[in-house]
Amino acid sequence: MAPGIPPVDTERLRLRCAEPRDAEALAALMSEAISARLASWPVPYTPLMAADRIAGVRMAAAALRSLPLVIERRADGAVLGWISISRAPGDDRTALITYWLGEAFQGEGYMREAAPAAIAHAFALMDVQRVRAAVQADNAPSLAVARRLGMTPLGEGRIWCPARGQEEACLWFELPRPAAQPAPPLTAAMEAQ
Numbered sequence: 731m732a733p734g735i736p737p738v739d740t741e742r743l744r745l746r747c748a749e750p751r752d753a754e755a756l757a758a759l760m761s762e763a764i765s766a767r768l769a770s771w772p773v774p775y776t777p778l779m780a781a782d783r784i785a786g787v788r789m790a791a792a793a794l795r796s797l798p799l800v801i802e803r804r805a806d807g808a809v810l811g812w813i814s815i816s817r818a819p820g821d822d823r824t825a826l827i828t829y830w831l832g833e834a835f836q837g838e839g840y841m842r843e844a845a846p847a848a849i850a851h852a853f854a855l856m857d858v859q860r861v862r863a864a865v866q867a868d869n870a871p872s873l874a875v876a877r878r879l880g881m882t883p884l885g886e887g888r889i890w891c892p893a894r895g896q897e898e899a900c901l902w903f904e905l906p907r908p909a910a911q912p913a914p915p916l917t918a919a920m921e922a923q
Contacts, residue, residue: 735791738799738851740843745799745813745851747791752800753780755809759832765893767869768830772893790816797852801831801844810835813844815852815861825858829875836871845875849905859907864889864900876903 737746748756760775772779790796796816802809811831818824827849831841849861863881865872881903888897 738847740847744802744804748784748798748800753777756780769891770893813848823859825861827861827863853907861905863903867901881905
């Protein structure tokens with residue numbers, strides 16, 4: 731089933747729902763340095779693993795439980811990275827955001843451009859009241875993204891990291907739904923598919 735998630739364009743980027751054709755590019759971008767910062771992207775990361783992830787997140791996207799977005803450069807169609815905003819287990823009013831860029835694309839301001847657009851898209855499409863992020867305390871670039879998004883620090887915590895089979899320390903951040911952006915009616919969100 732193909733999710734009815736419309737793409738979002740920014741000045742340089744297109745954020746679009748992950749597709750099976752993205753498996754090779756996503757696998758090629760996943761390095762040890764990036765994986766070490768993520769909870770659920772292990773290395774080595776194969777195209778088959780990426781294809782399995784894409785199949786699962788597309789099913790979740792069709793039910794508006796997830797917004798799995800590939801970050802694509804509009805100028806040449808290059809896949810640069812990933813942003814996923816998914817409902818938290820056991821709490822349908824809260825979503826968790828994960829974001830990363832391939833090493834070759836870091837430091838160009840792409841995530842500063844992509845993350846606000848992804849958050850706005852999630853609030854427009856998903857009936858969630860808040861988006862949370864778990865960031866490692868020494869991950870300065872991801873901390874900068876959370877701050878730039880206007881996320882409020884919630885303090886220290888822990889998160890399960892299946893990529894390494896253990897719980898790890900993190901800093902939690904939260905962004906509430908803007909008051910000017912009411913939650914979409916469930917029927918309208920489902921009709922958009």
